[in-house]
Amino acid sequence: MRSLTRSPLFAAADHRGGVAAHVYQRARRPGTRDPAPSRLSFRLQRLWLTPAVRALTRIGVPVFIVVLGLGIWLGDQGRRADLIAQYQDLKDKIEHRPEFMVSLLKIDGAGPEVSRAIRTMLPAQLPASSFDLNLDAYRDTIRKLDAVADVTLVIRPGGVLEADVTQRVPAILWRKPQGIEMLDVTGHRVATLLTREARPGLPLIVGQGADKAVPEALRLIADAGPILPRLRGLERVGERRWDLVLDHDQRIMLPEADPQAALDRILALNTAEDLLARDFTVIDFRNKDRPTIRLSEHALDAFRQVQSDSLKVRASQ
Numbered sequence: 001m002r003s004l005t006r007s008p009l010f011a012a013a014d015h016r017g018g019v020a021a022h023v024y025q026r027a028r029r030p031g032t033r034d035p036a037p038s039r040l041s042f043r044l045q046r047l048w049l050t051p052a053v054r055a056l057t058r059i060g061v062p063v064f065i066v067v068l069g070l071g072i073w074l075g076d077q078g079r080r081a082d083l084i085a086q087y088q089d090l091k092d093k094i095e096h097r098p099e100f101m102v103s104l105l106k107i108d109g110a111g112p113e114v115s116r117a118i119r120t121m122l123p124a125q126l127p128a129s130s131f132d133l134n135l136d137a138y139r140d141t142i143r144k145l146d147a148v149a150d151v152t153l154v155i156r157p158g159g160v161l162e163a164d165v166t167q168r169v170p171a172i173l174w175r176k177p178q179g180i181e182m183l184d185v186t187g188h189r190v191a192t193l194l195t196r197e198a199r200p201g202l203p204l205i206v207g208q209g210a211d212k213a214v215p216e217a218l219r220l221i222a223d224a225g226p227i228l229p230r231l232r233g234l235e236r237v238g239e240r241r242w243d244l245v246l247d248h249d250q251r252i253m254l255p256e257a258d259p260q261a262a263l264d265r266i267l268a269l270n271t272a273e274d275l276l277a278r279d280f281t282v283i284d285f286r287n288k289d290r291p292t293i294r295l296s297e298h299a300l301d302a303f304r305q306v307q308s309d310s311l312k313v314r315a316s317q
Contacts, residue, residue: 207236
């Protein structure tokens with residue numbers, strides 16, 4: 001049987017362990033720091049290595065401190081009022097410097113009446129700062145004038161506000177129950193006339209809805225060259241077709257579709273047979289396949305007399 005007593009080998013090991021423990025205890029003197037990090041220190045170091053924590057510490061915390069300080073400082077109403085007053089004073093000094101001042105309004109391309117209206121619409125009294133002039137709003141206001149087709153506003157060096165105006169050109173007169181309106185080639189209103197004699201060189205149109213067919217009316221007037229001296233105007237009928245009104249109370253009724261072709265046919269007949277020189281009241285070309293002519297009372301009596309004489313001659317034969 002094996003002996004229960006320790007063997008010499010275990011006894012030697014215990015002796016060496018005891019010696020090592022004694023040496024370690026002697027090497028670790030009281031008051032010395034253990035170089036191994038503590039658990040809290042290790043966790044803090046790991047947390048510092050996180051990018052979000054580093055950004056929050058370096059950027060977020062200083063910003064929060066600054067914003068907090070400003071909020072506390074601006075919390076006083078008197079400080080806020082002083083700050084706003086200083087800002088407004090600095091802004092006014094900058095905006096009213098000589099290089100930003102506008103002292104003259106120059107208008108090109110507009111007549112005297114339109115120029116006066118444009119000067120009246122100026123949103124600020126000159127001289128004024130260019131910051132006080134809203135050019136877009138001023139441009140939209142000028143464009144509301146019937147006589148203005150377009151306008152360009154530019155501030156030139158030297159404090160000059162230049163307005164380049166494209167004015168509508170009157171092309172035709174439109175007689176209404178309320179008066180006479182001047183229209184441009186598109187039918188847009190230009191101005192109001194008190195009398196027809198103020199613009200005798202412009203053609204005249206009448207009738208409801210005539211302003212919406214101004215381009216067609218101008219083409220008919222341009223094609224009516226041979227009879228233009230006799231043309232007194234064009235009348236819009238039913239807002240769908242035209243009548244040419246001539247002197248001596250004569251009228252040419254044109255169709256709704258392709259009135260220029262009907263007018264060309266009438267002019268050809270006039271050249272061949274002197275149609276318009278006859279004593280008539282109405283030439284009806286509304287039906288191109290069956291044009292008709294309405295004679296005057298005098299011409300109708302003469303025609304009847306000719307027919308009666310013809311019948312008498314035939315009866316005598």
